[in-house]
Amino acid sequence: MTLRVGVIGTGMIGQDHIRRLTKVLQDVEVVAVSDIDQARASQAAPAGAEVFDTPQALIRADMVEAVVICSWGAAHEEQLLDCIAAGKPVFCEKPMVTSEAAALKVIEAEVALGRRLIQVGFMRRFDADYRNLKAVIDEGYLGAPLMYRSVHRNASVPEGLYTSEMPLNDTLVHDADISRWLLSDEIVGVEVRIPKRSSRGGELRDPTLVLLRMASGVIVDVEISVNIDYGYDIRGEVSCENGVAALPNRPATVISDRHGIRQRIPVDWRERFIEAYDQEFREWIAAARDGGATGPSAWDGYVSTLTADAALRAVTSGHYEAVNTISKPALYEA
Ligand SMILES: NC(=O)c1ccc[n+]([C@@H]2O[C@H](COP(=O)([O-])OP(=O)(O)OC[C@H]3O[C@@H](n4cnc5c(N)ncnc54)[C@H](O)[C@@H]3O)[C@@H](O)[C@H]2O)c1
Numbered sequence: 458m459t460l461r462v463g464v465i466g467t468g469m470i471g472q473d474h475i476r477r478l479t480k481v482l483q484d485v486e487v488v489a490v491s492d493i494d495q496a497r498a499s500q501a502a503p504a505g506a507e508v509f510d511t512p513q514a515l516i517r518a519d520m521v522e523a524v525v526i527c528s529w530g531a532a533h534e535e536q537l538l539d540c541i542a543a544g545k546p547v548f549c550e551k552p553m554v555t556s557e558a559a560a561l562k563v564i565e566a567e568v569a570l571g572r573r574l575i576q577v578g579f580m581r582r583f584d585a586d587y588r589n590l591k592a593v594i595d596e597g598y599l600g601a602p603l604m605y606r607s608v609h610r611n612a613s614v615p616e617g618l619y620t621s622e623m624p625l626n627d628t629l630v631h632d633a634d635i636s637r638w639l640l641s642d643e644i645v646g647v648e649v650r651i652p653k654r655s656s657r658g659g660e661l662r663d664p665t666l667v668l669l670r671m672a673s674g675v676i677v678d679v680e681i682s683v684n685i686d687y688g689y690d691i692r693g694e695v696s697c698e699n700g701v702a703a704l705p706n707r708p709a710t711v712i713s714d715r716h717g718i719r720q721r722i723p724v725d726w727r728e729r730f731i732e733a734y735d736q737e738f739r740e741w742i743a744a745a746r747d748g749g750a751t752g753p754s755a756w757d758g759y760v761s762t763l764t765a766d767a768a769l770r771a772v773t774s775g776h777y778e779a780v781n782t783i784s785k786p787a788l789y790e791a
Contacts, residue, residue, distance in 0.1 A: 462486065467494075475487050482739060491510070576744070590695065604696040605636055607679045608680045613686065634761050640673070645670050646777050649665060664680060667768055670777070767779065
């Protein structure tokens with residue numbers, strides 16, 4: 458049975474997800490789109506899909522069985538609450554929301570409904586390299602993890618639109634989520650160090666070094682560089698008691714020429730995580746067809762938002778800032 462999906466937000470990632478939902482994946486059809494930029498929505502709409510004036514109308518439409526939210530982070534709260542009110546499974550790009558208060562409202566609504574409808578777009582959990590890394594750590598022969606180094610480098614970000622808060626609000630959420638998942642641990646506090654500013658980003662605060670303190674005592678150091686020019690480079694290395702496990706370099710043709718021996722680096726997230734996004738949606742489609750969700754939950758979205766908030770406070774205070782969650786509702790226990 459084909460899952461009939463409506464996509465809200467038809468910008469960069471919205472268009473990429475529409476491509477995979479229409480051209481790559483099975484048992485799914487994009488039947489509706491909506492964007493505050495109507496012209497963009499019309500251009501992005503696959504043949505036969507209806508363009509809705511508002512996200513609310515799309516969510517309520519009978520033809521839409523499940524929703525994919527790819528609008529800006531600040532718009533997610535209202536759209537998620539509308540999906541819960543309509544009882545429709547929803548895949549929401551990260552960040553789930555942009556404030557603790559918004560995250561709590563979303564959790565409260567889902568808990569009141571009594572079943573999971575929300576899956577948050579933390580696609581690293583579906584990436585084969587990260588899954589292999591987790592399997593090695595979970596097998597235990599390297600001993601307990603002690604430190605994890607997570608590197609997140611972007612070639613560039615859109616000029617003018619990107620603020621100094623975004624590496625923490627928009628990017629750190631990925632590293633926070635993958636640290637909790639990879640290490641089966643929880644974040645209890647955050648520190649931020651601001652190194653010498655890169656001249657490539659103008660006034661932008663870049664790079665940023667974040668230290669996540671985990672409940673077990675493990676420390677995660679996160680390098681976020683958003684203007685590093687050479688490409689999109691994601692790394693991860695876990696130091697354990699008896700050894701080290703790291704993400705591999707991505708396989709790429711080795712070029713030898715007068716500049717030396719080199720390999721291509723992905724241009725952006727679409728290229729690096731192309732299979733992870735496909736897998737993330739494969740698993741979401743199966744869960745949504747059963748009326749639910751799988752993988753990263755609203756709880757995981759909430760914890761990442763809290764971590765980003767604490768990191769923003771740590772920039773101002775210069776000190777360790779605690780991450781204090783509410784007690785975890787039973788709905789989100791594994
Ligand atoms: N998982 C990932 O790796 C990943 C990668 C890139 C972006 N994202 C996330 O996806 C979301 C979109 O990012 P993007 O790069 O595609 O941005 P974008 O600016 O290219 O596209 C966002 C689109 O949403 C539309 N929009 C904004 N507010 C809206 C609203 N209230 N209702 C309807 N449409 C609205 C905009 O007009 C725009 O077309 C963000 O939350 C971003 O953080 C996730």
